[in-house]
Amino acid sequence: MEDEDYGNVGQLILRHRLFEVDSLQLLKRVETPKVHFVYEKRDLNVEIFRELISDWIEKKKEIGTCFKFGIGTMKRVQTIFEGIKEGMDVSREGERSFSIPMKDSSKIVVSYAEVDNIPLPENQFYRIPEWILKMEVTEIQNPM
Numbered sequence: 001m002e003d004e005d006y007g008n009v010g011q012l013i014l015r016h017r018l019f020e021v022d023s024l025q026l027l028k029r030v031e032t033p034k035v036h037f038v039y040e041k042r043d044l045n046v047e048i049f050r051e052l053i054s055d056w057i058e059k060k061k062e063i064g065t066c067f068k069f070g071i072g073t074m075k076r077v078q079t080i081f082e083g084i085k086e087g088m089d090v091s092r093e094g095e096r097s098f099s100i101p102m103k104d105s106s107k108i109v110v111s112y113a114e115v116d117n118i119p120l121p122e123n124q125f126y127r128i129p130e131w132i133l134k135m136e137v138t139e140i141q142n143p144m
Contacts, residue, residue: 072130093111098110109134109136110134
């Protein structure tokens with residue numbers, strides 16, 4: 001993906017597990033506002049998610065930016081979810097979500113959910129992850 005420009009694409013769906021060795025550098029370069037990693041990338045760990053959040057805060061990512069990551073098991077998604085929260089200024093949004101304030105009037109909402117009804121390609125070689133970890137930049141709603 002080094003020489004290709006995906007900046008003008010509204011949504012990017014990455015279906016292959018082995019697209020790049022250094023996932024963090026790829027994630028920092030992607031300018032596409034909506035990205036979905038269909039297959040689990042095993043090198044995505046808590047630190048990579050924390051660094052990506054810091055990068056989004058520093059770059060002031062636009063409201064509407066949304067990355068979804070396939071995660072294999074409930075235990076793994078919960079470990080990553082809890083690890084991201086550790087030591088960060090977070091607000092609880094729900095049972096499976098929290099938010100991290102950004103410098104402007106936006107926040108990053110991190111959540112996870114079980115995957116339902118994913119259509120499988122005819123020649124399916126890989127197991128589809130059972131869980132999705134979602135990071136989305138949303139507007140902070142001012143209380144009236």
